[in-house]
Amino acid sequence: MIEGAEKIVAYIVNKLGIKxxxxxxxxxxxxxxxxxxxxxxxxxxxxxxxxxxxxxxEAKVDxxxxxxRNKQ
Numbered sequence: 001m002i003e004g005a006e007k008i009v010a011y012i013v014n015k016l017g018i019k020x021x022x023x024x025x026x027x028x029x030x031x032x033x034x035x036x037x038x039x040x041x042x043x044x045x046x047x048x049x050x051x052x053x054x055x056x057x058e059a060k061v062d063x064x065x066x067x068x069r070n071k072q
Contacts, residue, residue: 003043008056009033012046015065028068 009020012031016024023030039045042054046064053064 003040004056005033005044008044008046008058008061011058011061015061029065 009031013019016029016031018024018029018031020031020033037045037047037052039052039054042052044056045052045054046056046061047053048064048068053060
């Protein structure tokens with residue numbers, strides 16, 4: 001939860017309209033925050049399924065969400 005993670009989490013909450021622990025109405029996204037994924041040098045980061053996404057920006061989050069939606 002360092003290196004800008006709070007900003008990215010807030011962006012995801014706003015973008016998806018869900019809070020920590022909630023799932024989107026379409027069931028595609030669930031937001032679960034954790035204190036550590038063991039990659040401080042790559043923060044902020046998120047895990048989607050088995051894939052890790054590092055050095056996140058709002059633009060990268062948009063790309064990840066769009067890619068997940070396209071894989072439905």
